[in-house]
Amino acid sequence: MSLLVVGLSHRSAPVSVLERAALTADAQVKLLQDTVAAEPAAEAAVLATCNRIELYADVDKFHAGVAELSTLLAQHSGVGLEELTPYLYVHYEDRAVHHLFSVACGLDSMVVGEGQILGQIKDSLAKAQDLHTAGRLLNDLFQQALRVGKRAHSETGIDRAGQSLVTFGLEQLAAGTSGGEVADWARGKKALVIGAGSMSSLAAATLVRAGVAEVVIANRTAERASRLVEILNDGASSDSGNGDVVARAVPMDAVSGELTRADVVVSCTGATGLVLTGDAVSGAVRGRVPVAGGGGVARPGAIGVPPAPTRAAQAARLPADQTGSAEDSCPLDLNAVQATPGFSVLGEAAVAGMAAAELEQHAAWVDNAPRPQGTGSVVDEADAIAALAAAARTVGRIPERRRPEPLAAGPEPVLFLLDLAMPRDIDAAVHRVAGVRLVDIESLAEASADAPMAADVDQVRRIVADEVAAFGAALRAAHITPTVVALRTMAADVVAMEMARLEGRLPGLDDKQRGEITQTVKRVVDKLLHAPTVRVKQLAAEPGGAGYADALRTLFDLDQETVAAVSRAEHSNTNEEDRGPA
DSSP, rough: OOOEEEEEEESSSHHHHHHHOOHHHHHHHHHHHHHHSSSTTEEEEEEEEEEEEEEEESOOOOHHEEEEEEHHHHHHHSSSSHGGGGOOEETHHHHHHHHHHHTTTTTTHHHHHHHHHHHHHHHHHHHHHHTTOHHHHHHHHHHHHHHHHHHHHHHSSSSHHHOOOOHHHHHHHHHSSOOOOOOHHHOOOOOEEEOOSSHHHHHHHHHHHTSEEEEEEEEESSHHHHHHHHHHHHHHHHHHTOOOOOOOOEEEGGHHHHTTTEEEEEOOOOOOSBBBBBBHHHHHTTEEOTTTTTSEEOTTSTSOOOOOOOOOHHHHSSGGGGGGSOGGGGSSOOHHHHTSOOOOOOHHHHHHTHHHHHHHHHHHHHHHHHOTTOOHHHHHHHHHHHHHHHHHHHHOOOOOOOOOOOOSSSSSEEEEEOOSSSSSSSGGGGGGGGGGGOOOOOHHHHHHOOOOTTTTHHHHHHHHHHHHHHHHHHHHHHHHHHHHHHHHHHHHHHHHHHHHHHHHHTTOOHHHHHHHHHHHHHHHHHHHHHHHHHHHHHHHSSTTTTTTHHHHHHHHHOOOOHHHHHHHHHHHHHEEEEEOOO
């Protein structure tokens, strides 16, 4: 039997394919059961994370194994085999071991060096053990992978090279903001975390440590959300720096309401459909604009802020000839604006310094004007401008009329979204909603592609290479052990038969004489077998040494069924020992 892995990851497939191929918990169970029921496979384990889906198996035929595992992956993922095949990779024997050890060390992660993969490997092994699909090979392989991963993190500085996907995602959200650092960016914000699994829990804890003012946990299972809230509040109260953080739990149907209050949203659920649609996000941010002189966010309808005028109301306040799309309907000198760097007919740079009435007039013009090429949503821009007019009137102060300097970047978003789910929880169309920054698995993959790798990565690679060589040698040596045991069993049977024959020829031997003769014959046999069996184990442990077991069986005419019986006995004993905690 030989180790085979067939899978796809962020390195081989686009996120859109990974998203469609994502396996539910029930699909993983059925995949494992169907794999061990298939003819080429004797053992199976599935490693499914947000950026990889891999099926490991112990197979007796390579080509048949590849075909069967590929078909099963396609069948249970719901992606057609012809479409899935170009994105699949295959690793066999030592290359398969090298791949899993590299994965365990974080070398194959989207964020190099991240340690969360160790917990995912442990969960994968536990699931295979519970379903009795992991035998000796996969138990040994996955347990050794966990040890190799821990060794890499303890003996090297790989932790400095990478971080968790959560931390990397939050850094991407904070990048380009006024603070730049996660702690500066997160301080005082209100966070909504959707989901209460391991990734969501890590995100909530990270946000609390960064200094957010509030964390709201929404989850389909109320008990899990309440438990996470309890942990977060206990941790915050024991940390003098974050003692003011408040965590609370809400049901999933409260997400839309909480979305209008949140500054940061992290979502990581097991849902198969979208949790946040583009319309839901657009509705939550519509009208949320920076308050002049404040630095916060003005929400129309809040205390002290008038409701945003509707488009109908805006049009009603204007003469009929000003509701069209002609340039003289707009209070701006469009020719001058469009020729000036840093100005946009629809953007904030264009309306800076305008009076409240002019802002409303401009909003109405934007709402009715044809949409210029390359601009954002007309509806969102019109409502935002109207809300800015309302906020300006409330503040009672209009900035000095002047044209701003050319802008190097757009305004800082008012809502930050981090989607760590696969398939995605948040509609990708949110990328186009004004006032929103969305970071998802796809954008994280793009950002991490150019991330520099620490020098410690080379040291981890050496550790992986050494561990792969040691594991391969032990595995190959283990393959010949049943043959050696069968040989020694045959030798013991020969000694027993010859002693029985001697008993018939020399019936007068006393017990002492019989014992001395027996021990002498056994010593002769042991000495004759010692050197060949030790040497054949050494040779079998080397690459290409699998043939020595066949040679030994041929030379000594060993019964194949006897060898197989020994192998089954060892296999059964090992499985019983390995079904404990990983």
